[in-house]
Amino acid sequence: MTVPQKRKLTNIELSIQKHIKDNFETPFLAGQVNHHDATFDSSAMNQWVDLIFLSFEAGKKGASLLQVDIYSRVGGRRTGGDRLGMTLADLADKFHNALHVRNIQIYDFSTPASPTVIAKAKLIVRNSNGKFREPEDTQNFAAEDHVMRRAITYRFITLGEVSQASQYYD
Numbered sequence: 001m002t003v004p005q006k007r008k009l010t011n012i013e014l015s016i017q018k019h020i021k022d023n024f025e026t027p028f029l030a031g032q033v034n035h036h037d038a039t040f041d042s043s044a045m046n047q048w049v050d051l052i053f054l055s056f057e058a059g060k061k062g063a064s065l066l067q068v069d070i071y072s073r074v075g076g077r078r079t080g081g082d083r084l085g086m087t088l089a090d091l092a093d094k095f096h097n098a099l100h101v102r103n104i105q106i107y108d109f110s111t112p113a114s115p116t117v118i119a120k121a122k123l124i125v126r127n128s129n130g131k132f133r134e135p136e137d138t139q140n141f142a143a144e145d146h147v148m149r150r151a152i153t154y155r156f157i158t159l160g161e162v163s164q165a166s167q168y169y170d
Contacts, residue, residue, distance in 0.1 A: 005121070006059065006158070008059070009058075009059065011118070012156070013064070015106045016066060016104060016123065017035050018107060019105070032045055032047060032048040033048070034049065036051070046082070047072045049070050051068055051069075053067075058156050058161070059158050059161075063155045064155075064156045065156075067153050068095060068153070069151050070088060070091050070095065072148050074143050074146040092150050095152065099154060101125075103124050104122065104125075104156075105117060105121070106118050106158070121158070124156070124162070125156060126157055136153040136155045
């Protein structure tokens with residue numbers, strides 16, 4: 001039996017990345033968000049974001065966890081830097097706003113250059129305490145090598161996983 005497009009892990013992961021690109025990366029940090037690229041070079045950047053999926057269970061009666069690492073250089077190479085962490089906090093707020101939505105559309109990425117909408121296929125952000133649109137966890141780390149870091153973990157589930165399973169699973 002073939003897995004339906006709305007439950008394929010690749011479609012779910014790429015749909016989340018597309019939403020982040022459209023609602024955060026393009027307006028605020030074009031070219032400064034690392035989507036699993038081993039060749040990504042942040043050495044000349046004052047701010048950047050790394051995204052890594054910790055688990056891939058959405059669409060399989062579970063949740064997908066995305067860790068968002070936001071970085072800000074204290075002694076910035078281009079400007080005075082982010083001594084007080086204000087840029088880091090501002091980027092974290094903008095990222096949270098990008099994911100503070102009712103739902104995220106799941107697309108079919110069979111043709112990556114032109115993904116198509118999958119009808120009745122949505123993701124939601126819901127933490128393990130049941131709060132919608134809220135991160136699972138947020139941690140601040142002490143500056144290392146003049147770089148501050150905030151790690152935010154988001155938990156994604158398909159909309160069908162909060163409704164009756166018999167109505168959703170094929």
